[in-house]
Amino acid sequence: MLLTEEIDIKRVLADSTRVVVLGIKPESRASQPAHYVPAYMFKVGYDIVPAPVYYPDVEEILGEPVQRDLRAIEGPVDIVDVFRRAEDIDAHVDDLIALAPKVVWFQSGIRNDDAARRLSEAGIDVIQDRCILVDHQRWSR
Secondary structure: OEOOOHHHHHHHHHHOOEEEEEOOOOHHHOOOHHHHHHHHHHHOOOEEEEEOOOOOOOOEEOOEEOOOOHHHOOOOOOEEEEOOOHHHHHHHHHHHHHHOOOEEEEOOOOOOHHHHHHHHHOOOEEEOOOOHHHHHHHHOO
């Protein structure tokens, strides 16, 4: 299901603890949203599983070991927070479906309706074009 209502966004944030960040950037890119947004989420208590797409020499981000294969991530995943261009998401959809998170969250400016439809059909909720940091700050007050 595509989640757009504020009550649904608030519920997702309140009910989630483990977030895989697809496309996370390392500390050397700390000024970019793909690093500082997950760093914020880590700081406020979420378990972050870094899944960078680039940076093959990086072994840890935010003190956590990086995961190069979404299908190899063990344990339940509440949210996959996606920092990829919309046109690059299609290549990840099968892996996201195999991972079976509760929610896939496309960050601000990212919309891919076909990927969202496929994920929804697989029983995964989808949030598009919203910043998890902004929404968390809005609902944690």
